Amino acid sequence: MSATHHLLQFTIILILSLSTSSLTTSIPQELLKGFSTVPLSSSSSSSPSTSFQPILTDPTGNFSLGFLRQNQNDLQLAIIHTPSSQTFWIANPTHSFSWSHTTRFFFNGSLVLWDPQRTLTWSTATDGDRVILLNNSNLQVQTKNAAPLWESFHFPTNTLVQNQNFTSNMSLVSSNGLYSLRLGDTFMGLYENNGEEKGRSLSKRLFLLYWKRTALEAKALIVNGEGPIYARVTTEGYIGMYQTSPKPVDVQKFNSFQQTSSFLLVRLESDGNLKGYYWDITKSSWMLNFQAITETCELPNPCGSYGLCIPGGSSCSCLDNKTRFEPGESGEPGSCFNNDGGGGGDGGLCGGDGIGGDNGYYVLRRNGVEPPHKELLEEVTTLSSTECENLCEKDCRCWGALYNNQTGFCYVLDYPIGTMLGTRDESKVGYFKVRKGARKRNKVGVIIGIVVGLLFGVVVIGVGICVMRWKKKKGNLKEEDGNWASPGPYRNLGSESFRSVELSGSAQ
Numbered sequence: 139m140s141a142t143h144h145l146l147q148f149t150i151i152l153i154l155s156l157s158t159s160s161l162t163t164s165i166p167q168e169l170l171k172g173f174s175t176v177p178l179s180s181s182s183s184s185s186p187s188t189s190f191q192p193i194l195t196d197p198t199g200n201f202s203l204g205f206l207r208q209n210q211n212d213l214q215l216a217i218i219h220t221p222s223s224q225t226f227w228i229a230n231p232t233h234s235f236s237w238s239h240t241t242r243f244f245f246n247g248s249l250v251l252w253d254p255q256r257t258l259t260w261s262t263a264t265d266g267d268r269v270i271l272l273n274n275s276n277l278q279v280q281t282k283n284a285a286p287l288w289e290s291f292h293f294p295t296n297t298l299v300q301n302q303n304f305t306s307n308m309s310l311v312s313s314n315g316l317y318s319l320r321l322g323d324t325f326m327g328l329y330e331n332n333g334e335e336k337g338r339s340l341s342k343r344l345f346l347l348y349w350k351r352t353a354l355e356a357k358a359l360i361v362n363g364e365g366p367i368y369a370r371v372t373t374e375g376y377i378g379m380y381q382t383s384p385k386p387v388d389v390q391k392f393n394s395f396q397q398t399s400s401f402l403l404v405r406l407e408s409d410g411n412l413k414g415y416y417w418d419i420t421k422s423s424w425m426l427n428f429q430a431i432t433e434t435c436e437l438p439n440p441c442g443s444y445g446l447c448i449p450g451g452s453s454c455s456c457l458d459n460k461t462r463f464e465p466g467e468s469g470e471p472g473s474c475f476n477n478d479g480g481g482g483g484d485g486g487l488c489g490g491d492g493i494g495g496d497n498g499y500y501v502l503r504r505n506g507v508e509p510p511h512k513e514l515l516e517e518v519t520t521l522s523s524t525e526c527e528n529l530c531e532k533d534c535r536c537w538g539a540l541y542n543n544q545t546g547f548c549y550v551l552d553y554p555i556g557t558m559l560g561t562r563d564e565s566k567v568g569y570f571k572v573r574k575g576a577r578k579r580n581k582v583g584v585i586i587g588i589v590v591g592l593l594f595g596v597v598v599i600g601v602g603i604c605v606m607r608w609k610k611k612k613g614n615l616k617e618e619d620g621n622w623a624s625p626g627p628y629r630n631l632g633s634e635s636f637r638s639v640e641l642s643g644s645a646q
């Protein structure tokens with residue numbers, strides 16, 4: 139963490155980027171059978187913790203396939219947009235490979251990434267003749283006649299570029315793995331992933347729907363039995379849903395609808411929002427163009443576990459008034475309780491010692507709360523809040539129950555408690571189970587944090603502006619999520635992060 143260390147890193151990167159930029163023209167546009175490469179070794183103490191080693195480029199030079207280095211020793215096979223260093227695609231987002239000379243990437247008909255150290259293999263399982271990266275960022279394994287056998291467009295990660303077809307057997311998953319975008323019969327939905335995915339069925343408890351766009355069918359109708367719908371970002375500036383007709387069954391317009399011919403994409407962000415961007419070539423940055431969710435409290439978990447979000451309000455608080463809400467660091471969600479250990483999925487509160495005297499949880503009650511996205515939840519009608527609570531108390535899979543005294547609606551939540559909505563209506567009551575041993579974020583920790591932070595701040599200020607600027611740059615690179623790249627040869631010190639883009643975008 140020493141400042142000189144950062145200065146050293148900065149200098150080395152600068153030298154690297156200057157010395158390698160002349161080599162970028164030699165990156166191939168095609169890989170043939172027999173191709174093989176390994177990540178470049180570099181001593182881990184002096185190399186940047188994130189960097190990019192290009193392997194294949196598209197004809198325009200806009201996109202590049204290569205090794206993306208993260209956390210010093212982790213390697214991902216990734217496609218990046220070179221002017222902005224944005225990652226568009228990752229071969230195997232759930233596992234990272236080791237950045238080591240034993241990790242090998244080759245093409246023998248299949249594209250194979252093989253890591254004997256972590257015993258990981260990723261493969262396209264094809265028998266092709268060549269590999270190319272198209273000018274729309276699509277990576278293809280092709281036959282001699284240029285027929286695609288495999289394409290990265292069929293396996294999107296968190297990003298969908300213009301004209302890329304998104305079908306009902308695909309999903310976009312945010313880089314933290316918490317959220318996904320999927321298609322239903324007549325809608326597209328954003329889901330919170332509450333556990334391990336088993337098969338592709340959408341179990342209600344594992345995939346909690348928090349945003350839904352049903353096709354309006356203004357230009358074309360969805361016909362039963364005519365096949366599933368699919369979606370696409372069009373160059374005219376909207377997310378279209380389609381069935382068989384070339385006319386869309388639904389149109390979600392971007393701000394730039396019919397205005398720009400610039401490159402468009404949508405990305406499922408780590409906060410669970412689906413955002414659209416266009417590439418502004420003069421500013422050399424991605425500009426925010428669309429947001430599925432515009433109100434913070436409508437996000438899936440804006441205030442973390444047992445948090446309270448007040449619509450139109452400015453900040454998060456906690457369901458119990460005693461705990462202070464802790465904002466998360468660098469894009470991580472904040473929270474009220476550290477609900478660690480088996481929080482999600484089937485385990486819940488159904489552990490062995492759930493029977494008998496010790497329930498393993500205590501109860502928290504709060505007036506003036508309602509569940510988020512309640513229009514997407516199923517409710518039961520009960521005569522009283524007590525009856526509603528009883529439904530939850532008896533069921534070890536239940537984490538909470540919310541009752542609306544006016545309507546008699548009772549919402550039973552059979553997944554860990556995230557952020558609830560605050561309401562002025564005190565007759566809306568909430569009952570929540572809190573796992574015993576769920577650690578509160580305590581104030582002593584906060585105070586220590588502040589003191590340490592202040593001390594650190596004094597040290598940093600003493601060191602000088604040059605280092606500060608480098609630190610800031612590094613911070614930017616990290617803040618969105620683990621998905622950021624700062625490719626050595628392509629490093630663009632003038633490019634902005636998506637977060638600063640958001641600011642400029644929302645100011646429009």
Ligand SMILES: *[C@@H]1O[C@H](CO)[C@@H](O)[C@H](O)[C@H]1NC(C)=O
Binds near residue numbers: 419
């Ligand atoms: C791709 O490259 C062309 C030509 O350099 C440029 O006009 C265009 O804006 C680039 N597109 C993206 C998305 O970077």
Ligand SMILES: *[C@@H]1O[C@H](CO)[C@@H](O)[C@H](O)[C@H]1NC(C)=O
Binds near residue numbers: 247
């Ligand atoms: C390519 O290499 C992989 C891993 O060694 C192997 O499993 C596969 O059979 C090979 N494919 C062809 C077409 O030779």
Ligand SMILES: *[C@@H]1O[C@H](CO)[C@@H](O)[C@H](O)[C@H]1NC(C)=O
Binds near residue numbers: 198273274
């Ligand atoms: C991309 O490739 C397609 C087909 O090969 C071509 O029609 C199009 O003009 C290219 N676009 C750019 C920006 O190079």
Ligand SMILES: *[C@@H]1O[C@H](CO)[C@@H](O)[C@H](O)[C@H]1NC(C)=O
Binds near residue numbers: 291301302
């Ligand atoms: C997307 O689907 C449409 C309609 O089926 C097809 O014409 C188009 O070629 C597809 N685009 C890509 C990039 O595969």
Ligand SMILES: *[C@@H]1O[C@H](CO)[C@@H](O)[C@H](O)[C@H]1NC(C)=O
Binds near residue numbers: 305306307366
């Ligand atoms: C996904 O669905 C499309 C049609 O929607 C189909 O052509 C394709 O074979 C499916 N892919 C897989 C892996 O099931």
Ligand SMILES: *[C@@H]1O[C@H](CO)[C@@H](O)[C@H](O)[C@H]1NC(C)=O
Binds near residue numbers: 457459503504505
């Ligand atoms: C928290 O404070 C609010 C208003 O100050 C009060 O209505 C509510 O009952 C309190 N809740 C708890 C759990 O103490």
Ligand SMILES: *[C@@H]1O[C@H](CO)[C@@H](O)[C@H](O)[C@H]1NC(C)=O
Binds near residue numbers: 543564565
């Ligand atoms: C709920 O409604 C009942 C009957 O309408 C009323 O007696 C009771 O006071 C209400 N409770 C709250 C908390 O508003």
